Amino acid sequence: MNAKPLVKEITLNAPVSKVWKAITDKEQMKKWYFDLAEFTPEVGFEFRFEGGDENRSYLHLCKVTEVIEGKKLTYSWRYDGYEGNSFVSWELFDEGGKTKLVLTHTGLESFPESNPDLAIKNFEHGWNEIIGSSLVKYLETRVE
Numbered sequence: 001m002n003a004k005p006l007v008k009e010i011t012l013n014a015p016v017s018k019v020w021k022a023i024t025d026k027e028q029m030k031k032w033y034f035d036l037a038e039f040t041p042e043v044g045f046e047f048r049f050e051g052g053d054e055n056r057s058y059l060h061l062c063k064v065t066e067v068i069e070g071k072k073l074t075y076s077w078r079y080d081g082y083e084g085n086s087f088v089s090w091e092l093f094d095e096g097g098k099t100k101l102v103l104t105h106t107g108l109e110s111f112p113e114s115n116p117d118l119a120i121k122n123f124e125h126g127w128n129e130i131i132g133s134s135l136v137k138y139l140e141t142r143v144e
Helices: 016-024 026-032 120-141
Strands: 006-012 046-052 057-068 072-079 086-095 098-106
Touching: 006 120, 016 026, 016 086, 016 098, 016 120, 026 120, 057 086, 098 120
Parallel strands: none
Antiparallel strands: 006 098, 046 057, 057 072, 072 086, 086 098
16 A cells, blocks of 8 residues: 655745635635535535535545644545545645646555556546646636
8 A cells, every 4th residue: 555645836926815715715616616505614514515426426525633824734534435545635836926736646555556546647637637637727717
């Protein structure tokens, strides 16, 4: 089992305050992330959403575990009916008007190896798409 975390780093052409709002406001998250019924950046807040591809959908069960306003958001990430639990952490760093975002997904090795949908390469592809494309496009087209 490889316990190495999946880490994605990107510099976004937006101030930390704008990026923080994009990753913590459910109405904004619906536009680039997942369609969340509810989300509050508060430790202990639980949320769920459906996600997958055209062949299979998974109910994601998540719980906020850490919030440092404007700097860090962490939540658990697991799947209904499957073993394993992981954690997604979003860290924001001010880079003089831009924001360095470091996304770390730990615990991926805890998911069943027998399910190819939960392979680490799929998370790698998913996060590249989510933060490298969807979030970038959302922030670049959004006017304050």
